[in-house]
Amino acid sequence: MIQLTIDQKTVRVPAGTNLIEAARAAGIEIPALCYDPGLEVVGACRLCLVEIDGFPKPVTACTTSAAEGMAVHTMTPAVRRLRREILQLLLDNHPNDCLTCQQAGECYLQRYAYEYGVTFRVHDGARRGSEHARFTDTSSPYILRDESKCILCGKCVRTCAALPERSVLSFAGRGFMTKIAADLDQTLEASTCVSCSRCVVACPVGALIDRRQREKRVRAFSAETTTVKCKQCDYGCEFEVLQANEARVVRPKAPSGGRPLCLTGRLRAEIEYAGDPKTPYLKRETDKGRKFERVTWSEALGLGQVLQRIQEEEE
Amino acid sequence: MKLARTDLKAIAEKTIEYMHLRGLPEDHPEGPYKKAVIICRGTGCTSSQSDKIMERFQTLIAADKNESSIEVVRTGCFGLCEAGPVVIVHPGGTFYSHVKVDDADIIYREHLIGDQPVKKLIYPDAVLEDGILPYSEVPFTMNQKRVALRNCGHIDPERIEEYLAHGGYQALEKVLFDMTPEAVIAEVTASGLRGLGGGGFPTGRKWQFTAANPGPEKYVVCNADEGDPGAFMDRSILEGDPHTVIEAMIIAGYAIGAAQGFIYIRAEYPIAVQRLEIAIRQAEDAGLLGDRILGSDFSFRLELRLGAGAFVCGEETALIASIEGNRGMPRNKPPFPANSGLWGKPTLINNVETYANIPVILMNGAASFRQTGTEKSPGTKVFALGGKIKNVGLVEVPMGTTLRQVVYDIGGGIPNGKAFKAVQTGGPSGGCIGAEKLDTPIDFDSLKAIGSMMGSGGMIVMDEDNCMVDVARFYMDFITDESCGKCTPCREGTKRMLEILERICDGKGEKSDIDRLESLAVTAQQASLCALGQTAANPVLSTLKTFRDEYDAHINEKRCPAGVCTSLISFFITDACIGCTKCARNCPVSCIAGTVKERHVIDRDACIRCGICQDVCPVNAVIRK
Structure with a gap:
């Protein structure tokens, strides 16, 4: 075990623990947009900068391991100023759409902007995607993408690559023009995306949205949420059931412990828990490339013959 | 053939006999060749047809069956790219500059066959009243010390034997x-x-x-x-x-x-x-x-x-x-x-x-x-000297040499009688060093101390005609393009800094822009992931420090002192105009009015500030201000 102080609090953590987790153990939360304990650490958003006694300049807490005797300061004026400016840079390139954004209430950018008192500004500089929030990829019945809201934290890319056979999303372009691309910059429909929604649950902002939830107009902050376990396979991925007024929707929950998430599991959870579930779609290879097609529930869940046999047997 | 340990020296000694004319090493006075033509085949000279020049020499020599007495050698860069294509004739090290393909015939006939150096083709600074300086003794070369470049310009880079011959x-x-x-x-x-x-x-x-x-x-x-x-x-x-x-x-x-x-x-x-x-x-x-x-x-x-x-x-x-x-x-x-x-x-x-x-x-x-260099930065450093300097090229100097020595003694100073303004070292990560710091010794720590850096060795000289805000804008444009897009301060911050600089150059700068620039610069420095982002603001910070007056002129007076930023300059025809109508005829937007033999006038609202009128005026009556 390693002993260090974070904001004057003494904390003991196992060797190799990064400073975000060490701070969490001390009850201190360090803001971070690109960090996810289940994913490779990249240190890209730079929001988790902290000062450490004896270090010449701030370092990112996610990429720094706790060391014996380290004295970490997470809320100095210097790092608060840097965080504010980083948030301002992100807001300057983000549409002012919190009122109608599906992610409102769950958005990390919204949350940190509130905590640090950073606001949207009117300016005539360049913006990613378009000036206004607009879904740029509506080809998938399950996932909506809005490039103008993307903060390029890369969580979607890393969570997609966590299952090597998926690895659909990647970075494309350079510098300010960097964006997330599916395969060779295709739509989600035309790409090899399997609609598992790992990226949607990883996205800290409203750049990747669960379309079926959005179409029911249910936001998490106005809903009652319960967690259910998928029975489709042994992994037992978790789904959330959101109940708001009359609507009840099912959406995937961030996977942990190597769980993969899959579309079949999601549809099974929907048919089991959702009120008035929406039509299922499956991706098919056609002459015109990959296309989403409406299918029956028994087809979607691969139960076509099984259901027929059950019916026959029970008659 | 796989060489054994002992073979190295044998090959070296055998090859060196053929290289005796090239000056190095000196202890081999005799050999088969009577003359040697050395041709720079670096990128600069090759792009100016030094490959064709080399072929021409080979053709001429072959036609007269002189292959056994005159050798033609392809080498790497001599350094003085400004003089390219460079051809050197040994013995004597006669330095021909700006050689054209046709010049090969003259040099062959008069010098290689006739033993008479062709004075009109020799690098002008090498021609003295009482003789001709060899390449190794022109001021550009004299003040250098070549360690990393020791073999460049001496050996054929495509022949391993010649490298072996040089140790x-x-x-x-x-x-x-x-x-x-x-x-x-x-x-x-x-x-x-x-x-x-x-x-x-x-x-x-x-x-x-x-x-x-x-x-x-x-x-x-x-x-x-x-x-x-x-x-x-x-x-x-x-x-x-x-x-x-x-x-x-x-x-x-x-x-x-x-x-x-x-x-x-x-x-x-x-x-x-x-x-x-x-x-x-x-x-x-x-x-x-x-x-x-x-x-x-x-x-x-x-x-x-x-x-x-x-x-x-x-x-x-x-x-x-x-x-x-x-x-x-x-x-x-x-x-x-x-x-x-x-x-x-x-x-x-x-x-x-x-x-x-x-x-x-x-x-x-x-x-x-x-023995070369300084205590903390031993050895030499190669620089690519460019910009507003007479001797554009590649130089290698001992660490500790001052910037002034490089710019004036080796670089030959600023051409066209213009005044030195700044030297940029370290590329997009470095900074601009003003005239008052010209005596700074070149080493890692001294350059860092004055807000620039050694960098890989780019050294760009600027004169009074360079606008330092425009220079900062240029480097920020480069960095914005080259940012990988991974971390926020670099990806977003460089773009915003560029937008501010573009605004200032465009005459739309505001007083608060300087504060915002400085703030973004500090964030990029402190918060970026890699050195590219951490140093991205150096050109801005160093120009702000040394040339703050130019920023102020752009922002407060909407004036570009160097006359570079097109939005901030206007063209004006003075009394000196002789009414030749040349400017009016060449103006692409026809915004110059006037009759023959009378002073012309530019309609400044219609003018697109292309500067053609100034270029074509025979009496320098067009000024920019």
Whole structure:
């Protein structure tokens, strides 16, 4: 075990623990947009900068391991100023759409902007995607993408690559023009995306949205949420059931412990828990490339013959 | 044929007889050739048809069956690119500049056959009243000391024998048979050599760290992803003397215990790539690369990897990602490549110029190397001198030489009688140094202390006609393009800084812009992931510090003192106008009015500020203000 102080609090953590987790153990939360304990650490958003006694300049807490005797300061004026400016840079390139954004209430950018008192500004500089929030990829019945809201934290890319056979999303372009691309910059429909929604649950902002939830107009902050376990396979991925007024929707929950998430599991959870579930779609290879097609529930869940046999047997 | 240890000297001695005319080495006065024509085939001269010039000489010589008495030699860069294509005739070292293909006939007839140097074609500064200076004695060359460039311009880079004749691979032989890996590292450490790619990290310590890691799988990498605007040091070394880098990498492999090396070079350097390919093949054929080198127990292989043009791939962790086949994006350090580099294995990464010094250090010893340069920055540094300077080209000077010496003694000062304004070192990561700091000695620490940096060696001189806000805008534009997009402060911050600078140059700057620039600059410095972002604001900060008055003039008075920013200048026709109508006839938007033999007037609202009127005016009556 390693002993260090974070904001004057003494904390003991196992060797190799990064400073975000060490701070969490001390009850201190360090803001971070690109960090996810289940994913490779990249240190890209730079929001988790902290000062450490004896270090010449701030370092990112996610990429720094706790060391014996380290004295970490997470809320100095210097790092608060840097965080504010980083948030301002992100807001300057983000549409002012919190009122109608599906992610409102769950958005990390919204949350940190509130905590640090950073606001949207009117300016005539360049913006990613378009000036206004607009879904740029509506080809998938399950996932909506809005490039103008993307903060390029890369969580979607890393969570997609966590299952090597998926690895659909990647970075494309350079510098300010960097964006997330599916395969060779295709739509989600035309790409090899399997609609598992790992990226949607990883996205800290409203750049990747669960379309079926959005179409029911249910936001998490106005809903009652319960967690259910998928029975489709042994992994037992978790789904959330959101109940708001009359609507009840099912959406995937961030996977942990190597769980993969899959579309079949999601549809099974929907048919089991959702009120008035929406039509299922499956991706098919056609002459015109990959296309989403409406299918029956028994087809979607691969139960076509099984259901027929059950019916026959029970008659 | 695989060479044995003893073969090296034999080949060297046999080859040297044919090279006796070229001045080096001096103790071989006799040989088969009576004359030698040396032709620069670096990128600059080749693009000005030095390949055609060389062919022409060969044709002329062959026609007269003079092949056995006149040799034609292709070499790397001589340094004085401004004078290119450069041809030198030995004996005598007569220095022909700006040679054209047709000039080959004259030089052949009058000088090579007729023994009379062709005065009108000789580099003007080499022609004195009482004689002709050889290339080695013109002021540009005289004030330099060539270590990394020692063979450039002397040997044919495509012939391994000539490298051997100049002592090539002898350091390797010494290392493999007479030194332990520890002794090699100790010698490099003792030399005090620092990373010449710009970082200035002590090379010996890097070797130590990599060597200290256990395990059989390690890599040696050469960073040849030179990308600073206007920089061509590494390119010239690789084009002129590729074997020296190969030799140094084999030595490094022996020292740290690696059996595989990679040279990461930009695909935009076709001549360097081609010469490296030839050199690697020759070294493999000679048994200098491969299994049991020179009959020793040490084996080493070397491969090229071509970069796809991303500036950030010169950053070592991005370079590693690129070699691995991934998107070239830097990652956080630590871990440093010495501990976890290529495919997670300990990796030694040095720059081309750093490697070029290694054979010299091991051949002549650390003490000898330390005799040049300063205590903390021993040795020399190669610079690509460009911009508003008379002698544009490649220079190598001892560390500690002042900027003034480089700009005036070697560079020949500012052309056209203009006044010096600043010198930019360190490329997009460096800064602009004003006239009052010209006596700063060039070494890693002194340049850093004045807000610039050594960088890889780009040195761009600016005169009174350069607008420093525009210069800052140029570098920020470059960085904004080259940011990899990974971390927020660099991806977003550089774009916003560029927008502010563009606004200022466009005459739309506001007083608060300076504060915002400084704030963004500090954030980029403090919060960016890699050195590209951390240093991105240096051109802005250094120009703000030294040339604040120019920013103020742009913002407060909407005036560009240097007359560069087109939105802020206007053209005006003075009394000197003779009414020749030339300006009016050439104006692309027909905004100049006036009748013959009367003073003309520019309609400033319609004027697009292209400056053609000023260029065509025969009496300099058009001024910009």
